[in-house]
Amino acid sequence: MKNFENYPEIAKKIRKNIIEAGWACGVRGGHFGGSLSIVDILTVLYKTVLKYDVKNPLKTDRDRFILSKGHCAQALYAALYEFGFISKEQLLSFNADNGDFPSHCVMNPQYGIELSSGSLGIGLSFAIGQALALNQHVKHYVLVGNGELNEGSVWEAIMFAGHKNIDSICVIVDDNGMQLDGFSNAILPVSNWKEKFSAFLWDVVEIDGHNFNEIEKALTTKHTGHPLAVIAHTVKGKGISFMENNPQWHHHSLNQEQYNQALTELGDALC
Amino acid sequence: MLVNNEIIQNFSRISSRGVFGQALTDISKENKDLRIVVADVSSSARLSGIDTDKIINVGIAEQNMIGIAAGLASEGKLVYATSFAPFASMRCYEMIRTQLGYMNLNVKIVGLMSGLAGGVVGNTHYGLEDIAIMRVIPNMTILSPADGLETYKAIQASTCIEGPCYIRLTGINGFTPVYKEDYEFNVGKAITLREGEDVAIIATGTMVGEAVRASRALSKNNISTTVIDMHTIKPIDKQAVKYAFENHKLVVTIEEHSIIGGLGSAVAEYASSLKNVAPQLILGIPDKFGKVGDYMFMLKQYGLTAPQIVEKILENY
Numbered sequence: 201m202k203n204f205e206n207y208p209e210i211a212k213k214i215r216k217n218i219i220e221a222g223w224a225c226g227v228r229g230g231h232f233g234g235s236l237s238i239v240d241i242l243t244v245l246y247k248t249v250l251k252y253d254v255k256n257p258l259k260t261d262r263d264r265f266i267l268s269k270g271h272c273a274q275a276l277y278a279a280l281y282e283f284g285f286i287s288k289e290q291l292l293s294f295n296a297d298n299g300d301f302p303s304h305c306v307m308n309p310q311y312g313i314e315l316s317s318g319s320l321g322i323g324l325s326f327a328i329g330q331a332l333a334l335n336q337h338v339k340h341y342v343l344v345g346n347g348e349l350n351e352g353s354v355w356e357a358i359m360f361a362g363h364k365n366i367d368s369i370c371v372i373v374d375d376n377g378m379q380l381d382g383f384s385n386a387i388l389p390v391s392n393w394k395e396k397f398s399a400f401l402w403d404v405v406e407i408d409g410h411n412f413n414e415i416e417k418a419l420t421t422k423h424t425g426h427p428l429a430v431i432a433h434t435v436k437g438k439g440i441s442f443m444e445n446n447p448q449w450h451h452h453s454l455n456q457e458q459y460n461q462a463l464t465e466l467g468d469a470l471c
Numbered sequence: 472m473l474v475n476n477e478i479i480q481n482f483s484r485i486s487s488r489g490v491f492g493q494a495l496t497d498i499s500k501e502n503k504d505l506r507i508v509v510a511d512v513s514s515s516a517r518l519s520g521i522d523t524d525k526i527i528n529v530g531i532a533e534q535n536m537i538g539i540a541a542g543l544a545s546e547g548k549l550v551y552a553t554s555f556a557p558f559a560s561m562r563c564y565e566m567i568r569t570q571l572g573y574m575n576l577n578v579k580i581v582g583l584m585s586g587l588a589g590g591v592v593g594n595t596h597y598g599l600e601d602i603a604i605m606r607v608i609p610n611m612t613i614l615s616p617a618d619g620l621e622t623y624k625a626i627q628a629s630t631c632i633e634g635p636c637y638i639r640l641t642g643i644n645g646f647t648p649v650y651k652e653d654y655e656f657n658v659g660k661a662i663t664l665r666e667g668e669d670v671a672i673i674a675t676g677t678m679v680g681e682a683v684r685a686s687r688a689l690s691k692n693n694i695s696t697t698v699i700d701m702h703t704i705k706p707i708d709k710q711a712v713k714y715a716f717e718n719h720k721l722v723v724t725i726e727e728h729s730i731i732g733g734l735g736s737a738v739a740e741y742a743s744s745l746k747n748v749a750p751q752l753i754l755g756i757p758d759k760f761g762k763v764g765d766y767m768f769m770l771k772q773y774g775l776t777a778p779q780i781v782e783k784i785l786e787n788y
Contacts, residue, residue: 307545307574314545319569325535326570329542332527333506353566356535 207412210282211243212466215439217278217291219462222454225295229453231303232443235275237376237409237434238343242279244415245341254284258309261338264330266315268323269345269374271451273305276313285312321351324371328361331368340369341419347379349390355400361427362401369427370419371402374409376436382447397429409434440465472497474620474653482619483648485517487640488583490619492517494626495551499525502549502630508540510554516583533563540578541570549577549630555589556582556598556639564604571635572608579629579636586641586676586727587756587769594760598639603732605637606705612636612658613704615734617679618649621702624656632658639704641676641727643766649680649700659703661711667695670784671715671722671749675701675734678725681770684777685784692781694788707737716748721788723752725780727770730755752787754780 215236222230251263267276274294281291286301290311293299300308304318315326327340348354361369373393381387390396397404403423407414409432418430436450437443440462454462472478482490499505499521508527509516518526527543529536533554540552553559559582560567571578585598605613612632616625622640629636649664656662664679665686674682679700686696697719699711715722722742724735735753742751756773763769770776774783 316569316574319565321534322538322541322566322570325538325566326542326545328535329508329539329544330546331542332539333543333546333548353534353538356529356532357538360529360532360535360539 207240207243207247210247211240214239214243214275214278214282216463216466217281218274219440219454219459219466221274221277221291221294223459224292227453228295229451230274230295231271231451232274232440233378233436233446233449234269234345234374234376235272235278236438236440236443237436238269238272238275238374239278239438240410240412241343241372241374241415241432242275244412244419246279246283248416249419250341251339252312257285257312263339263341264314264327265312266323266327266340266342267305268315268317268342269320269348270304270315270317273301273303273318276305277301280312320345320348321353324354324357324361327369328357328366331366336368338368342369342371344371344373345379346373346375346377346384346390349373350379350388358397358400358402365401365425366427367424370430371427372430372432374432374434376434378436378445378447378450380450393429393431402427402429404429404431406431406433408432410438472623476651479620479648479651482623483646484644485619486644486646487616487619487622487642488515489517490622491581491583491626491640492520494623496520498627498630504547504549506543506548506550508536508543508550508552510536510558512554512583515555516553516581533558534566537563537566537570537578541566541574541576544576544578545574551579551581553581553583555596556585556601557596559583560598560601560604560637567635568608572610575610575634577633577635579632579638581638581640583640585639587766587773588641588643590643590766590769591763593763598641599729599756600732601637601639602704602726602728602734603736606732606737608635610634611705613639614658614702615639615641615675615704616702617676617700618642618646620648620650621656621700625702628656628658639676646677647680649683656702659706659708661708662700662702663697663711664700665696665698667697668718669694669696669720670788671697671699671719672725673699673701673712673715673722673734673738674725675704676727678727678775681775681777681780682725685780688777688781689784692785694784701734704734704737707741709741712738712741713745716742716745719749721752721784722749723754723784725754725775727775728755729758731758752783754783
């Protein structure tokens with residue numbers, strides 16, 4: 201880990217990695233919007249929160265990070281490259297034929313990928329199973345999307361984890377207010393997060409998902425007794441102006457002009 | 472386990488569900504990594520003899536059941552997940568496909584009360600399609616034991632299968648034992664119960680017993696029959712299928728499952744590659760939702776009792 205760097209610098213690099221991976225696969229495109237909204241959360245997770253050894257990624261007592269919103273694997277790969285799990289060549293093989301790094305991630309703990317996801321609504325149940333198998337010193341961080349909370353299976357798991365007081369689990373909701381068809385408010389909004397999670401016996405904090413101090417505080421404050429839900433309010437496409445809050449960039453590909461502009465907006469971060 | 476007549480009669484009395492509970496109770500004494508995830512059916516699955524810390528009851532939430540089972544398996548546990556067959560297989564099907572098949576995780580799903588065993592509880596609780604949908608998932612093994620003793624052996628054998636497995640339990644309390652003494656059970660290796668020259672019957676689950684009875688009746692019509700217990704549907708025992716098709720004038724498959732996608736289909740898919748062999752008659756549950764009744768009524772409605780099987784074979788022979 202490059203400890204001398206601060207959060208904004210790392211986040212900028214991860215955003216740039218997302219752009220480079222998406223650019224490398226050309227018209228195949230990527231899930232830019234939802235990937236960019238979780239970058240700041242991933243930055244804090246991998247820099248400060250998660251316990252892992254990049255030289256020994258299979259270490260039994262590593263914290264488990266589960267990307268349940270698997271369509272944003274592009275951001276996970278971008279972070280895994282930044283923190284030394286995968287090579288640049290592997291990052292740039294995003295969406296390549298016969299590759300290990302497709303749009304929706306494939307379980308490969310060696311590379312820091314704990315779950316084959318992409319099918320929404322399976323990550324929390326999986327994490328509960330892992331938590332029941334492991335001791336309490338291992339923490340389980342599950343990143344879900346606000347749209348993913350449309351899936352009933354997530355609520356089965358929320359109900360169960362709350363009932364069993366599985367306090368080694370932390371769910372982070374990336375609430376960017378959008379989903380595939382556009383703005384969630386017009387599709388199936390899930391509002392009153394606090395009341396909903398609390399009703400199932402979870403502790404809940406709401407934060408600005410792009411404020412590093414708030415993210416760090418929410419994810420590092422010692423917490424016992426109940427599972428924790430961190431509701432992170434984010435912006436889909438965060439950091440690239442023409443992608444922000446633009447439904448088109450849920451999944452799309454870059455042209456030369458857009459690629460240049462994205463890099464300009466990200467400044468001089470080195471990939 | 473010492474197999475004797477008392478045990479066989481007891482297994483018949485307690486049905487496949489009771490045997491399942493008994494087998495897991497025995498496994499739990501030896502295997503500290505055993506975990507059982509149940510969707511509010513622990514009493515139905517007869518799990519009361521097992522330490523409660525090995526049982527995770529998720530409530531009526533089969534999708535969560537499979538996800539939790541997958542997570543446990545990913546950390547090295549030997550996991551059984553169970554509910555009534557349609558709910559254990561269909562309600563959470565995509566979870567099974569993605570988390571157990573795609574991720575090749577070591578979870579055994581046990582479909583209780585499959586086939587028509589539900590009787591008057593009706594079509595919602597019948598297992599009519601489970602073989603069909605489980606068969607198309609890569610990495611999945613499918614076991615379908617014929618009676619109580621074979622259920623015990625199948626559950627025991629499943630502990631040695633690395634990867635996902637679906638165990639289909641058919642039969643009601645008091646179902647007739649097929650096996651009267653101990654025998655060797657190997658996953659993927661069908662068992663020839665009777666040898667004949669004219670007709671080969673390949674059956675699975677409770678229909679193995681009916682096939683044996685049909686075979687005895689057919690011998691009175693001077694038709695000699697081979698009866699094969701295909702307890703493993705996937706991978707299918709190709710050698711046994713080939714033998715049946717190449718050495719008989721008619722091959723009949725029988726299953727307490729839809730005629731679409733089950734044992735008959737699995738056999739036909741392989742047999743279609745064989746040249747100049749016998750035709751196949753597929754017997755099972757027709758492609759419709761019938762009226763509901765008790766177990767014997769249902770078997771008769773669908774022509775799955777031994778005398779009806781004899782009639783159909785005579786018509787087609």
